[in-house]
């Protein structure tokens with residue numbers, strides 16, 4: 290296999306560079322790259338299905354800390370929502386550590402939602418993520434998997450996905466880390482070239498055709514992890530936006546009807562074409578401060594929950610379907626997603642000092658209080 294050399298520079302020691310060899314990704318070979326472990330990057334529907342036989346998946350995600358500020362929205366917007374097949378609608382939460390109340394993460398998990406990773410530090414300096422090595426990313430995401438499972442008392446095996454802060458990937462390192470940390474999919478890579486038709490999830494065994502919106506993107510052959518492309522929306526002027534809350538030309542603040550048709554027109558681009566998963570990626574605060582959008586969002590969810598070929602599912606369920614793409618008529622008779630609720634014995638840990646800053650933190654967890662505030666390099670606060 291053809292090899293090339295690249296250099297990983299550790300962010301904390303700019304002169305300390307180590308060389309690593311990774312095989313360069315080659316153009317995809319459709320015959321060799323077969324489900325369930327390999328898929329070429331393409332707009333083709335998995336399994337060669339026709340659009341009318343393809344479930345239209347809707348992936349709703351919320352990012353950042355989970356706490357009392359946003360739980361009201363989560364409870365009122367998504368709890369008790371069912372798809373037309375009677376299965377509980379899925380939502381994926383990309384949780385960052387700081388200011389997260391882990392007793393509430395436990396609640397979301399027990400409601401059947403997917404808990405995924407969004408890093409321990411959510412470091413604001415984007416260059417930190419751009420230049421991060423596999424080792425740094427292991428401290429941010431690999432350790433966060435252990436951290437969330439511990440403090441929210443949820444199954445570590447239920448954690449499958451990640452979203453990099455600011456959608457800033459770290460080239461090959463992101464996917465090396467995913468393999469090391471036992472993660473299945475990444476939902477951080479925006480595309481503006483593959484909106485209509487949209488790009489379906491794929492693996493990195495071979496060279497990706499996806500446009501690199503926030504470099505560096507992977508260049509090596511990295512079997513294992515799945516890419517769930519963030520297919521951009523188009524705003525009212527046709528400008529692409531990776532998340533619902535970054536669109537620029539948007540309906541008027543009080544125009545509920547305008548917001549509803551804005552959301553619907555973005556959805557229909559997927560639904561009436563190759564049915565690539567439709568992402569509704571948003572921060573809770575954006576919905577909370579825009580009542581007309583909130584009303585339109587509820588109408589949209591009510592609408593799709595009544596369509597018999599549309600399903601709100603977790604991001605991980607989409608990957609599961611792509612690995613084994615059964616047609617719509619089979620999908621609707623399939624068992625619903627299962628989960629085993631876990632108990633939370635809540636602890637309120639007051640005035641914990643942090644090592645990385647002078648600040649004092651308060652921590653709500655389903656476990657015994659740590660000695661110091663958990664952070665990068667000490668995820669359990671031992």
Ligand SMILES: [Zn+2]
Pocket residue numbers: 352353385407411454455
């Ligand atoms: Zn974030």
